[in-house]
Amino acid sequence: MRGMTAILKRNLINFARNKTQLIFSIVMPLFMLFVFSFVMKPTTADISQPINYLISGIIIMSVFQSSLSNSTNILEDISMGFMKEIIVSPIERWKISIGQVLSSTIIAVTQGLLIIIIALFMGLKLDAPQFIQMIAVMGLVGITFSSMGLFLATVAKKSTTFQVMITAFTLPLTFLSGAYIPTTIMPKILRPLVYINPLTYTTSIFRYIALKMNDLSTAELIKEGVSFDIHGFIVGPFTGILIIIIMGLIFFSLCVYKFNKADFSDVKVFNPER
Amino acid sequence: MANIIEVKNFTKQFGEFKAVDNISFEVEEGSIFAFLGPNGAGKSTTINTLCTIIDKTDGTLTINGNEVSKEKGKVRRDIGIVFQDSTLDNKLTVEENLKFHCEFYNVPKEDIQNRISFVLNLVDLEAWRKAPINSLSGGMKRRVEIARGLVHYPKVLFLDEPTTGLDPQTRANIWEYIYKLQKERNITIFLTTHYMDEAEICDKVAIMDHGKIVAFDTPNNLKKEHTGLVTKIGVSKVYDFVEYLKMNHIKYSQEETMFTLYSNNLKKIIDVTSNFKDIITDLETTKGTLNDVFLAITGKEIRA
Numbered sequence: 001m002r003g004m005t006a007i008l009k010r011n012l013i014n015f016a017r018n019k020t021q022l023i024f025s026i027v028m029p030l031f032m033l034f035v036f037s038f039v040m041k042p043t044t045a046d047i048s049q050p051i052n053y054l055i056s057g058i059i060i061m062s063v064f065q066s067s068l069s070n071s072t073n074i075l076e077d078i079s080m081g082f083m084k085e086i087i088v089s090p091i092e093r094w095k096i097s098i099g100q101v102l103s104s105t106i107i108a109v110t111q112g113l114l115i116i117i118i119a120l121f122m123g124l125k126l127d128a129p130q131f132i133q134m135i136a137v138m139g140l141v142g143i144t145f146s147s148m149g150l151f152l153a154t155v156a157k158k159s160t161t162f163q164v165m166i167t168a169f170t171l172p173l174t175f176l177s178g179a180y181i182p183t184t185i186m187p188k189i190l191r192p193l194v195y196i197n198p199l200t201y202t203t204s205i206f207r208y209i210a211l212k213m214n215d216l217s218t219a220e221l222i223k224e225g226v227s228f229d230i231h232g233f234i235v236g237p238f239t240g241i242l243i244i245i246i247m248g249l250i251f252f253s254l255c256v257y258k259f260n261k262a263d264f265s266d267v268k269v270f271n272p273e274r
Numbered sequence: 275m276a277n278i279i280e281v282k283n284f285t286k287q288f289g290e291f292k293a294v295d296n297i298s299f300e301v302e303e304g305s306i307f308a309f310l311g312p313n314g315a316g317k318s319t320t321i322n323t324l325c326t327i328i329d330k331t332d333g334t335l336t337i338n339g340n341e342v343s344k345e346k347g348k349v350r351r352d353i354g355i356v357f358q359d360s361t362l363d364n365k366l367t368v369e370e371n372l373k374f375h376c377e378f379y380n381v382p383k384e385d386i387q388n389r390i391s392f393v394l395n396l397v398d399l400e401a402w403r404k405a406p407i408n409s410l411s412g413g414m415k416r417r418v419e420i421a422r423g424l425v426h427y428p429k430v431l432f433l434d435e436p437t438t439g440l441d442p443q444t445r446a447n448i449w450e451y452i453y454k455l456q457k458e459r460n461i462t463i464f465l466t467t468h469y470m471d472e473a474e475i476c477d478k479v480a481i482m483d484h485g486k487i488v489a490f491d492t493p494n495n496l497k498k499e500h501t502g503l504v505t506k507i508g509v510s511k512v513y514d515f516v517e518y519l520k521m522n523h524i525k526y527s528q529e530e531t532m533f534t535l536y537s538n539n540l541k542k543i544i545d546v547t548s549n550f551k552d553i554i555t556d557l558e559t560t561k562g563t564l565n566d567v568f569l570a571i572t573g574k575e576i577r578a
Contacts, residue, residue: 002377002380003377003378003380005377006374006377006378009374010363010366010370010374013366013370014363014365014366017365018365077363080360080361080363080364081357081359081360081361081362082361082362082363083361084327084357084361085361085362085363085375085378085422086378087327088325088326088327088350088353088355089350089375089378089379090347090350090351090378090379090380091378092347
């Protein structure tokens with residue numbers, strides 16, 4: 001337990017000390033917020049609260065992107081040599097992965113919170129239960145995609161490879177999720193991709209909470225882009241939670257498994273004589 | 275004294291290549307043990323296996339009675355490691371690095387502050403306690419690593435080339451710390467080094483080459499066995515001296531007026547000096563160094 005919390009604490013300290021990274025991780029979503037709210041105005045005519053609609057999408061996207069890319073720090077640790085210090089210590093590997101995933105989740109959720117605070121000034125309205133539900137969804141999204149990120153990091157092994165992988169995942173997933181561009185205006189040909197994208201559902205449940213849509217009918221939910229009519233099969237917003245949890249479990253076990261087996265010895269600092 | 279490290283028939287293969295080929299050795303508790311060998315001899319592979327980083331192919335390795343590949347947790351608690359390259363967290367301070375290390379090794383919370391002070395005093399870094407690692411020099415970082423390797427009070431401290439790349443002064447200091455430590459805490463020290471003069475002060479030396487241990491003894495015994503008496507003589511008249519050496523079949527090498535004689539026959543050497551006492555300008559006899567032993571055994575110049 002102590003080893004795990006120590007890893008968690010240490011990651012958070014390192015993140016908090018890196019002020020530039022912190023600032024830029026908030027600048028990017030804000031930039032998206034401004035650009036898309038202007039560009040998308042005419043296309044979101046069907047949607048009743050276009051600004052809030054975008055804000056909620058952007059908040060959950062920044063949580064997603066942050067948690068996915070936070071595992072860069074583990075690759076930095078490998079090249080800095082610190083990873084060696086950790087893996088020769090008596091802490092079990094699975095505890096190392098949990099510490100890593102939790103710290104990444106906390107960082108991602110904190111970033112989401114900062115954007116929520118800024119969004120409150122831009123016209124986002126929230127009450128206490130909504131806020132709590134949003135934090136819960138952000139936490140789930142954070143755990144799921146931090147696990148995925150750690151999994152990818154152990155596959156990539158180099159931070160340059162990892163960056164390329166993250167970009168390759170992030171771009172299509174975010175643009176086909178309805179976070180920035182409403183799924184309702186997407187061409188029919190892209191729909192199947194939207195439906196198989198897990199982020200579509202994380203976005204929809206988050207939006208459902210943020211925009212307080214609990215008294216809307218199914219037809220209205222479909223029109224707002226938070227429920228989906230896939231050839232007569234209705235996927236409601238709560239299916240989203242189920243999908244995140246299932247994905248989270250899969251990726252979490254995958255990353256623990258992978259991290260347990262990962263042989264970091266072919267990475268530069270381990271340097272076994274051959 | 276009891277053996278703290280026991281290695282029997284240890285083999286490590288990378289694919290077809292045998293990095294370590296069926297070696298066995300023991301290290302006594304509380305001693306300083308040096309592992310020498312040219313680059314690629316298999317030293318780091320052996321250390322990495324003992325430190326639970328890589329798995330053996332064959333054989334048994336025990337530290338403090340625990341089989342290394344089976345009881346990794348116990349072994350990890352008993353050892354401290356200072357690697358060849360830095361493994362500090364550059365973004366944290368000296369104190370934070372040590373504190374997290376204590377957390378990782380489950381050091382009792384109430385002991386942490388005292389232990390940090392103890393090890394920092396040992397390496398003269400108490401004044402730098404709050405300094406970020408980034409701001410330290412190379413030698414200071416190495417000292418922090420040594421302090422960190424000790425703060426959980428290990429039974430064995432592994433030092434993989436602890437002084438490579440450091441200036442002579444810092445090297446001397448680090449050796450002083452290592453000595454102090456071994457005396458104060460009776461820690462077993464297992465080190466690899468490229469510097470032969472450093473190996474001289476060890477209790478036992480193992481020389482490794484091509485994955486095998488080719489010599490294993492105390493530095494003095496190794497020198498006795500593998501090198502002889504070396505006498506350097508400076509003379510003012512070269513001609514007669516050369517004639518005399520040739521006549522008496524004494525092996526020598528010559529550099530202008532300086533001669534190096536290779537003969538273990540002490541009487542012969544004394545005869546030389548008494549016969550030429552009027553023309554001898556310089557005289558030095560040595561026993562040969564570990565460097566000579568190393569070269570005699572491996573036949574390669576060691577690279578730093």
